[in-house]
Amino acid sequence: MKPSSTSLTKNSPGFGLGLRPVHYPDFLKEKQPVEWLEIISENYMVKGGLPLDHLNKIMAQYPLAMHGVSLSIGSTDGLDKEYLKELKALAQHVQPLWISDHLCWTGVQGRNTHDLLPLPYSEEALKLVVQHVSQVQEMLGQRILLENVSSYLDYKSSDMSEWMFLREVATRADCLLLLDVNNIYVSSINHGFSAHEFLDHLPVERVQQVHLAGHSDHGDYIVDTHDHPVADPVWDLYRYTCERFGDVATMIERDDNIPVLGELLAELNRARSIAAEVLEVQKVAA
Amino acid sequence: MKAHSLINLQVAFHDHLLNRPSDFAQEVVDGGRISIEHRLHIYHNAYRARLVENLQDAYEKTWAYLGDETFETAARAYIEVTPPNNRNLRWYGATFPAWLGGQFPDDGDVAELAVLDWQLRLAFDAPDAAPIQTDALTGLTSENWETIGFTLTPTLHISQLRFNSVAIWHAIDQEQTPPASETLAEPSWLLIWRKGWKPHFRTINAVENAALQQLQQGTPFAEVCASLSNQFSDNEAAIVAAESLHTWLNDELIVELTHVMDSNS
Numbered sequence: 308m309k310p311s312s313t314s315l316t317k318n319s320p321g322f323g324l325g326l327r328p329v330h331y332p333d334f335l336k337e338k339q340p341v342e343w344l345e346i347i348s349e350n351y352m353v354k355g356g357l358p359l360d361h362l363n364k365i366m367a368q369y370p371l372a373m374h375g376v377s378l379s380i381g382s383t384d385g386l387d388k389e390y391l392k393e394l395k396a397l398a399q400h401v402q403p404l405w406i407s408d409h410l411c412w413t414g415v416q417g418r419n420t421h422d423l424l425p426l427p428y429s430e431e432a433l434k435l436v437v438q439h440v441s442q443v444q445e446m447l448g449q450r451i452l453l454e455n456v457s458s459y460l461d462y463k464s465s466d467m468s469e470w471m472f473l474r475e476v477a478t479r480a481d482c483l484l485l486l487d488v489n490n491i492y493v494s495s496i497n498h499g500f501s502a503h504e505f506l507d508h509l510p511v512e513r514v515q516q517v518h519l520a521g522h523s524d525h526g527d528y529i530v531d532t533h534d535h536p537v538a539d540p541v542w543d544l545y546r547y548t549c550e551r552f553g554d555v556a557t558m559i560e561r562d563d564n565i566p567v568l569g570e571l572l573a574e575l576n577r578a579r580s581i582a583a584e585v586l587e588v589q590k591v592a593a
Numbered sequence: 594m595k596a597h598s599l600i601n602l603q604v605a606f607h608d609h610l611l612n613r614p615s616d617f618a619q620e621v622v623d624g625g626r627i628s629i630e631h632r633l634h635i636y637h638n639a640y641r642a643r644l645v646e647n648l649q650d651a652y653e654k655t656w657a658y659l660g661d662e663t664f665e666t667a668a669r670a671y672i673e674v675t676p677p678n679n680r681n682l683r684w685y686g687a688t689f690p691a692w693l694g695g696q697f698p699d700d701g702d703v704a705e706l707a708v709l710d711w712q713l714r715l716a717f718d719a720p721d722a723a724p725i726q727t728d729a730l731t732g733l734t735s736e737n738w739e740t741i742g743f744t745l746t747p748t749l750h751i752s753q754l755r756f757n758s759v760a761i762w763h764a765i766d767q768e769q770t771p772p773a774s775e776t777l778a779e780p781s782w783l784l785i786w787r788k789g790w791k792p793h794f795r796t797i798n799a800v801e802n803a804a805l806q807q808l809q810q811g812t813p814f815a816e817v818c819a820s821l822s823n824q825f826s827d828n829e830a831a832i833v834a835a836e837s838l839h840t841w842l843n844d845e846l847i848v849e850l851t852h853v854m855d856s857n858s
Contacts (some may be wrong), residue, residue: 315711349680349681349682349683350683352683353682353683353718354718354719354720355718355720355721356716356717356718356719356721356787356790357718357790358718358719359716359721360790377680377681379680382603383599383600383603387680389680390680390681413680414607414608414677415600415602415603415604415606416607416676417678418607418674418676418678419638419677419678419679419680420607420610420677421640421643421644421647421677421682422636422639424603424606424636426599427599427602429599431598431599431694432599435599446854458631459632459635459636460621460622460633460636461621461622461630462602462620462621462622463619463620463621463622464599464602464620465596465622497625497627498625499625499626527626527627528626528627528631528635530635541620567642570720572641
């Protein structure tokens with residue numbers, strides 16, 4: 308359980324959802340039973356129009372977390388100063404709960420793949436990421452959260468496990484973590500590691516947020532598609548996550564085959580129940 | 594084999610994604626339930642699938658016009674020669690209309706329809722600017738009218754039309770069979786802008802196009818009217834000017850009055 312005296316994170320705002328344009332009318336019509344929302348930062352890095360108007364109305368009613376997909380913190384190209392300026396400007400406007408992106412690289416030599424590509428878990432990559440995180444945190448004036456990505460290959464040049472790499476990045480760069488429980492599960496199947504071992508090695512005091520999402524099971528491997536409800540093994544792993552990390556802000560990400568809001572709220576209630584059960588057991592045990 | 598440095602590893606991975614010669618497979622651990630080749634294919638496929646989906650989203654009407662198969666073939670060919678270079682996926686595909694023009698040289702309507710798709714998307718989240726209301730003009734003196742100019746909305750885009758792509762767009766929008774492609778008999782221009790929060794477009798003729806181009810360049814309204822007098826009788830020119838101004842105000846095209854100094858003063 309999270310030791311509050313040494314925790315570096317903010318208190319959990321509760322349970323949230325990723326804000327998607329298809330659900331704007333629901334959120335604008337009436338207050339929905341979520342404690343916070345996560346926005347995709349890039350969707351609001353525009354000059355004007357309806358997206359920013361919706362953002363302004365929604366941020367008046369819900370605390371928002373900003374989640375980006377383009378920081379490319381592990382690219383050997385270095386950081387994109389223009390992108391960071393836009394990110395900072397958006398953060399100044401939104402005043403988010405926190406700002407997150409992925410522990411990955413998205414492009415090199417001035418090109419972008421728009422995919423969240425895995426880094427080798429090497430000392431060289433570690434040094435580069437730590438340096439970049441420090442620069443980003445200095446510019447934004449706050450700790451950022453980095454999220455573990457799903458991956459489909461391992462590099463020969465990796466000389467540590469993914470969880471060691473994640474822990475070292477967080478500790479050395481003094482940043483926080485966004486645990487994507489689905490990604491941990493997906494990668495554990497694709498690479499044959501223990502998801503529990505992954506979670507056991509992460510620093511409790513640096514885990515600020517949890518993502519839950521669905522995936523596509525291809526039998527021999529799993530792809531992180533965000534187009535299905537959260538799968539049962541991921542719910543089991545979420546229970547274990549709650550047992551280890553305690554009361555952590557949790558949300559569901561859905562990016563494709565997006566259902567009506569009610570379905571996502573029902574899924575979120577399952578997360579609420581699991582977290583409440585775990586906390587209750589821990590309370591009794593204490 | 595000596596392991597690549599991080600930069601070489603990233604370049605090799607990227608080269609693999611782009612179908613360039615690459616020894617990236619040698620950097621990947623063998624083992625597990627799927628082959629190295631399959632692991633690489635997942636990324637190779639995801640890269641293209643994401644960009645195709647983005648082009649389908651940005652070029653919705655063009656996609657419907659060409660049909661799934663032709664559009665996807667074109668999109669995939671475009672992706673091969675146009676690796677993304679912007680951090681934000683929002684901007685990927687800006688050159689797709691011009692590229693389509695080269696791919697379908699005998700079907701210029703395709704590229705025109707794509708311009709319409711793209712420009713409507715640009716207008717959707719272009720900068721905000723509040724339109725002026727008619728009463729902003731009511732107190733103006735005749736002296737004011739001699740020097741005044743108009744700033745047009747920053748969401749405005751004008752491009753020339755050669756085909757009936759606007760009629761094709763409307764038919765697709767109403768889920769009807771689009772008309773056959775035709776070259777327009779009269780020169781026409783496409784005016785795209787945002788009214789309120791909604792992107793709008795309409796076809797304009799040479800006279801309105803010339804007037805709007807003049808205003809965009811900062812020409813005083815009186816001079817625009819003088820240009821009209823060169824094409825029409827004074828009476829007709831006055832009517833065209835008044836009607837045009839009325840339309841522009843209704844369309845929320847004018848966002849600011851500027852007092853352009855008379856060159857004689």
